[in-house]
Amino acid sequence: MGRNMNNRKNSTLEELEARRTAIIGRQLFYCFQLFLDRATIKLQRRGHENIGMAQSALLRNLDFSGTQLTTIAKRAGVTKQAIIKIARDLHERRYIKIVSDPNDRRGKIVSLTPKGFRLVNDVMEVAAEVEDEVAAVIGRKEIENLRATLDSLLKAALPPA
């Protein structure tokens, strides 16, 4: 007697484990992680350190023509205060500049400095590199298929909840 008793219970547990790994949300998470990790490494090699989720959130919601702090906060789904902190960080590191809005003396417009533009350009380049690496393994066609599916998913108008 020993390790092979309890067959019924064990197989149930394994079945559960299997169901768990098949959840799409989880797979999306792990895939995202994979892309993120590799891109982050490559970005560091290009001299961009400490560009984390918070920094990307700001950058991602920043129009290249400049955007008001509050607008960025709304788009990112966080408070103005949170964005301000990140903006300060990015500003100190000369990735963005912050000027007051000519059309609204309350407002401040944040926009990319040349260094900031270099950063977003590097981001796009390393992203492409990662895609290429992945494409080399699972196939270019699969990748383009994936892109299309994700795209249609994001454009889909889902019911409210």
Added chain:
Amino acid sequence: MGRNMNNRKNSTLEELEARRTAIIGRQLFYCFQLFLDRATIKLQRRGHENIGMAQSALLRNLDFSGTQLTTIAKRAGVTKQAIIKIARDLHERRYIKIVSDPNDRRGKIVSLTPKGFRLVNDVMEVAAEVEDEVAAVIGRKEIENLRATLDSLLKAALPPA
């Protein structure tokens, strides 16, 4: 004169914006967000509050048969200390139990309580609901295709960096 001068510059910026949104890592992130947000809402409706990324990270890396703290930490890619904090939280809320490892008096084994099992079961159910909702819009076939692609991506042996 006015808003339509600078055509060249504007179109370049728009082009940049377009390239930016086509990055797969970004799409993965947004899709993940979409699944996560909907699942979180449904989970709350079932009475599970404050189950965030940290809590999921623990739960996700917990075998149903019980797992040592350090093992969970390694799997999750964070320090033992971080996992301990989350474990305390989940323990206070009766989702997990923590007993000392019979095979190693230093170790502690964390495993699911009945409430914990209910949680992971609810997670799988709401995940399925979300998948159904998405499938209703983009098609069941697309979803299964997506699942398969993500799966092969995760199983792919990518070059080191």
Added chain:
DNA sequence: AAACGATGGTCAACCCGGTTCACTATTCTC
């Protein structure tokens, strides 16, 4: 069997990125 390095867990101090609450300055609306 003793000794010693490696391992599992814990405490404390700290950091970062988020929150809420309270507030000022400006703009919008009527």
Added chain:
DNA sequence: GAGAATAGTGAACCGGGTTGACCATCGTTT
């Protein structure tokens, strides 16, 4: 012109992560 709404800010706090120092236990090596 008064009053509501909005943009930004400061301060206090919290959650979840880190590093560093430490103890208890285990495994291995003499």
